Each structure stands twice: as C-alpha cells, then as structure tokens.
Amino acid sequence: MYPRILQKIDNFIVKTVNKYANFRWYNSPLTKKILANKEEYLQIWETAKNKKYLLIDDFEKKYNEQINFEWYNKLALHTQVVIKKSDIVYVHGRLLYTSLANYIKTNNLHSYNVLETGTARGFSAICMAKALQDNNKEGKIITFDVLPHNIKMYWNCIDDNQQKKTRAELLVKYNDLIERYIIFYQGNTKIELPKIQTPRIHFAFLDSAHEYYYLISEFLNIADKQIKGDIVFFDDYTPTKFPGVVRAIDEICRKYNYSKEIITISNERGYVVAKKL
Numbered sequence: 001m002y003p004r005i006l007q008k009i010d011n012f013i014v015k016t017v018n019k020y021a022n023f024r025w026y027n028s029p030l031t032k033k034i035l036a037n038k039e040e041y042l043q044i045w046e047t048a049k050n051k052k053y054l055l056i057d058d059f060e061k062k063y064n065e066q067i068n069f070e071w072y073n074k075l076a077l078h079t080q081v082v083i084k085k086s087d088i089v090y091v092h093g094r095l096l097y098t099s100l101a102n103y104i105k106t107n108n109l110h111s112y113n114v115l116e117t118g119t120a121r122g123f124s125a126i127c128m129a130k131a132l133q134d135n136n137k138e139g140k141i142i143t144f145d146v147l148p149h150n151i152k153m154y155w156n157c158i159d160d161n162q163q164k165k166t167r168a169e170l171l172v173k174y175n176d177l178i179e180r181y182i183i184f185y186q187g188n189t190k191i192e193l194p195k196i197q198t199p200r201i202h203f204a205f206l207d208s209a210h211e212y213y214y215l216i217s218e219f220l221n222i223a224d225k226q227i228k229g230d231i232v233f234f235d236d237y238t239p240t241k242f243p244g245v246v247r248a249i250d251e252i253c254r255k256y257n258y259s260k261e262i263i264t265i266s267n268e269r270g271y272v273v274a275k276k277l
C-alpha cells in the first residue's frame with residue numbers, strides 16, 4: 001500500500017506543478033496579442049518561399065528525395081511564417097524530409113520510431129510524417145514541447161487573425177498524418193524524456209532548448225537506443241549564434257561515434273545530419 005502521507009505529498013506536488021504550468025504555458029506564451037494582419041503574414045510568406053537555396057537543392061539531388069514544394073509551403077504558412085527580427089527560413093523541413101526518406105530507402109523496415117524535441121506549431125513533425133506516408137511506411141513520431149496541444153492560444157501566425165486556436169485546430173488539415181503517425185507529448189524534456197521506454201529510436205530531431213546542457217541531456221536519453229546507421233538531425237549548428245549547441249553537437253559526435261554532414265546556408269543557419277557509425 002502506498003502510505004497516505006506520500007499520496008498527499010504526491011498530490012500537492014502535482015497540483016503545484018500544474019498550477020505553474022497553467023500559468024506559464026497555458027496563457028498564450030508565444031504572444032498575448034495578434035502581431036500582424038493576414039496580408040502582412042502573406043507578404044512574409046511570399047518572400048520566404050521564393051528564396052533559393054542551392055545547397056539544399058544539392059542535398060535533395062544527392063539523396064534523390066524531395067518534399068512536394070506546394071504542400072510544404074502551405075504547411076509553412078501556418079506553422080513557420082511568424083513575426084520576428086530575423087528572416088524566415090524553414091528549409092530544415094526539406095532537409096528533414098529528405099534525410100528521413102533516405103533513411104527509409106536505405107533501411108527498408110516495416111515501421112520507424114522517430115523522436116522530436118521542440119514541436120512548436122508542428123511543422124517539422126508533419127514534414128517527417130509526410131516522409132513516412134510518401135514511402136508507405138508505418139511509424140510513430142513522438143514529439144515533445146512544453147506548449148500544450150489542446151489549449152487555445154495565439155501562435156504568432158496567420159491563423160491568429162481568425163481566433164485563438166489549439167495546436168490541434170491549427171493543424172486540422174493534416175489530421176490524416178497526425179492520426180497515423182504523430183504523438184504530441186506536453187512537458188519539459190528534462191523530466192519527460194527519460195520516461196519514454198522505446199528500445200530504439202531510428203531517427204531523432206533535437207530542436208528544443210538551444211543550450212549545451214539541454215542538448216546533451218536530451219541526447220543521453222537516446223544514446224543507447226541507436227545503432228549503426230541511425231540518425232540524429234540537429235538544427236542551429238551556427239557557431240556565432242549558438243556556440244553551446246555547436247559544442248554539444250561536436251562533443252556528441254566525437255564521443256558517441258557519429259559522422260557529421262554539415263549544411264551551412266549562411267552565418268545564421270546551419271544544420272547537421274549525424275549518422276551513427
């Protein structure tokens with residue numbers, strides 16, 4: 001029997017944690033108000049989607065896999081086009097799609113386990129789900145974020161102009177992919193990731209807190225769940241902007257024996273496809 005006093009302490013902790021989470025994450029944490037009108041978001045989208053990225057084209061040619069551009073840009077309008085100081089660049093969706101599709105082609109398994117940290121509005125999880133669907137494969141993408149999935153909020157995106165939405169509502173057009181492949185998991189990866197008990201993670205995308213210790217601690221949860229050929233995809237491999245991220249990725253690849261394919265498209269943006277050797 002679980003002693004009553006411990007039950008009481010447990011209940012108190014859960015209540016306190018939930019109260020804090022409700023306050024912090026359930027109260028439109030991204031923005032409290034609508035930041036731009038529909039036309040402004042559309043204008044940013046026009047600019048972003050017409051930019052050319054030769055290195056990304058080369059990557060897709062090398063692996064002979066490319067996401068459907070029209071589909072991908074439509075998804076990006078609702079999940080990537082936001083108001084911020086830096087330019088809007090969402091080519092990691094192309095890289096993720098191509099990397100996962102290539103992994104699928106190379107390994108030809110029946111089912112794939114994918115882990116993502118940092119769901120945000122769901123863009124990257126849906127790009128990865130599309131790679132599974134296009135290759136007619138089964139799989140599960142478990143994606144973590146402190147942001148809740150079923151609480152209405154402003155997301156700093158074009159949809160804010162309609163009303164506050166839950167992430168589920170924001171992504172309703174992608175329900176076929178979500179129902180088949182995606183599990184949205186709310187919580188801090190530091191606490192929640194160790195609870196995931198899957199023995200194998202074929203493909204991971206670590207994209208939550210952009211700090212050395214977070215990245216290392218997230219990786220340690222999957223280190224023993226990968227074997228030769230498995231992949232970890234990293235965003236923000238940019239020494240000037242995220243030195244901690246770069247240090248963590250270099251250390252992970254060196255200590256845990258991963259090759260690094262680095263794609264640097266500017267001083268602000270770099271990506272790494274790390275493959276277990």
Ligand SMILES: C[S@@+](CC[C@H](N)C(=O)[O-])C[C@H]1O[C@@H](n2cnc3c(N)ncnc32)[C@H](O)[C@@H]1O
Binds near residue numbers: 122
């Ligand atoms: C860069 S965004 C992810 C972008 C997303 N992967 C995409 O491509 O659209 C980072 C996300 O990580 C979440 N996050 C940051 N630290 C976290 C943590 N410790 N645990 C869970 N989520 C975290 C943030 O709330 C944010 O939504």
